[in-house]
Amino acid sequence: MIQAAIFGFGNIGSGVATVLEENAGQIAKAVPGGIHVKYILDIREFPDSPFADRIVHDIDVILSDPEIKVVCETMGGKEPAFTFSKRALEKGISVCSSNKELVEAFGPQLLETAAAHGCSYLFEASVGGGIPLLTPLLQNLAQEDIQSVTGILNGTTNYILTKMERYGADYGQVLKEAQELGYAERNPAADVEGHDTGRKISILSSLISGKTVKFDDIHTEGITKITPADFVRAKAKGYSIKLLGVSRKCSAPDAPAGIRMEVMTAPFLVPEGHPLHSVSDVFNGVLVHGNMVDDVMFYGRGAGKLPTGSAVVADMILAAKSIGHTVPIQWEAEVLETAASSDCTNAFFVRMHAADAAKVHAAFGDCIDQVWSDETDAEFVFVTKPVKEGVFFDCLQRSGEALSVIRML
Ligand SMILES: NC(=O)c1ccc[n+]([C@@H]2O[C@H](COP(=O)([O-])OP(=O)(O)OC[C@H]3O[C@@H](n4cnc5c(N)ncnc54)[C@H](OP(=O)(O)O)[C@@H]3O)[C@@H](O)[C@H]2O)c1
Incomplete structure (x- = not known):
């Protein structure tokens, strides 16, 4: 059996507890003996919860217990989620997170800490909630x-x-x-x-x-x-x-x-x-x-207590099955330079006042792919061919004030 803890007993943290409890039999097929929630860290008390006896308010109770091998971080926000996650990883405890804000800001750093301490940092639930996406x-x-x-x-x-x-x-x-x-x-x-x-x-x-x-x-x-x-x-x-x-x-x-x-x-x-x-x-x-x-x-x-809780538990199972080594995730801290939006290419849908139609034709010329309005319309509606965004917005500026501009897939 693997002993685990939950950081943050809100919507998703309580979902994790429910999934682990209600699907214990199923989980035990993947992790011999199953995964048992020994502690739940939160600021509040939850006197009416069936998990009331596991609530603790001091993270050191969890981090000083050598039985704890896996935690889930479902607190949200950057701090203290970052510090708590890092401290757990430094103790060799794997951390499974649903916290996209933390993962986006500190993913590489936490992955490096996990690798240095022979445990895993996993975050399937941070994108797409209950949809298995990152692991596939x-x-x-x-x-x-x-x-x-x-x-x-x-x-x-x-x-x-x-x-x-x-x-x-x-x-x-x-x-x-x-x-x-x-x-x-x-x-x-x-x-x-x-x-x-x-x-x-x-x-x-x-x-x-x-x-x-x-x-x-x-x-x-x-x-x-x-x-x-x-x-x-x-x-x-x-x-x-x-x-x-x-x-x-x-x-x-x-x-x-x-x-x-x-x-x-x-x-x-x-x-x-x-x-x-x-x-x-x-x-x-x-x-x-x-x-x-x-x-x-x-x-x-992509959200919700049980679907997202299920995705966090999937990571906890993977972490539990990988004790003693790190689940590898390739994500370096080096920043990738992405294209400036003016260099991105997209087609656009545009609604203008009909009075600006001539200016639109003069500015956009061949870039216009189709006109979606007719002469009786109070609006001039058109879609462009795929064009560099910088070029598109230059043309638009010469055309008058747009009522609406939306990209097209
Ligand atoms: N909701 C969704 O459907 C969903 C889906 C995917 C991902 N997520 C992500 O999952 C994370 C959690 O979301 P949630 O909806 O479960 O939020 P939530 O309901 O606000 O739960 C967060 C829990 O953490 C507790 N907490 C906050 N600071 C703490 C601290 N210093 N020590 C101990 N406990 C603390 C909160 O207590 P208090 O209430 O007393 O502040 C609350 O019980 C977020 O990063 C969110 O973006 C959510």
Whole structure:
């Protein structure tokens, strides 16, 4: 039997405890004797919880117990999660985390600490919640040259966009409903401004490149400017609008030397028939393209107590089966220079006032791929061919004030 501890008994930490308890028989098939939660670290008491007798408030109780071999870090935030994780690893205790903020900021450092002390730092649940994604990417797809990863990585924003599309509802109204239903936080900024997706696509980009792609270095745009009118235009042409994390190898022959990847978070028009088009509500979907395997799609619940708890437990099982050595994850601290957003290539959907149509034609010329409006329209709606973003925004500046600008997949 493996003795374990949970750092942070909130939503996910309590999910981990439930999965370990309710699926104990299943887990014992993978880890002889199973995984037993000996301690739970939290600030509060939980007198009504069946785990009340395991709650401790002092991390040293856990770190000084030589029986503890694995912990999960489900506290969230950078501190004290970083210090607690590092101290556990330095004691040779493997740490399994759901904390994307910590993983994005300190992943390489914690992996190095784990390797130096013969234990593991694992973080499957930090991206895609309950979807097995990082382990398949690192193991089953280790032989692949991954050319792109494109993902709907945030359930809250996907829920909001799905409702806007289905009911023609306004962003603010759907956000309020999502908050009432508990799908969106009181302070929704991390989700709706794209930061959560941005951190996840940074982690994915780091794992596929083996170097560090910093969240702060990538273009991050949220969903707050999407309107019902955008959905009407998109739907009429068979497109949906999704917030995507996109990471792809530069294929342009004129890509600046040394730059290998374009990484960004932004809303995109996704065409019917694309595997991500039908990923709706709180679900997440991630499309990985390898040079040999072609497209591989991952789909499931990207958040929630039990799905995310299940992914943390998967890591705890792997850590328990790997006691005495380190599960290798290639992620160096060296920062990978990604393409500036002005050098990224995308096609765009644009809504302008009809009065600006002539200026648009003069500025964009051949870059216009299709016009989606007619002469009777109060708007001039067009889509471009794939174009360097710097060129696109130069042309746009000469065209007047856009009502809406959304990238196209
Ligand atoms: N919620 C999801 O669906 C989901 C999905 C994937 C990943 N994640 C990630 O998983 C992590 C945890 O999320 P969550 O939703 O479970 O958050 P949560 O419900 O707020 O749980 C965090 C728990 O940690 C406790 N805690 C905070 N600081 C502590 C400290 N210094 N010592 C001991 N305990 C401390 C908190 O106590 P207090 O409540 O008293 O502060 C709380 O009980 C986050 O990084 C999140 O991004 C969440």
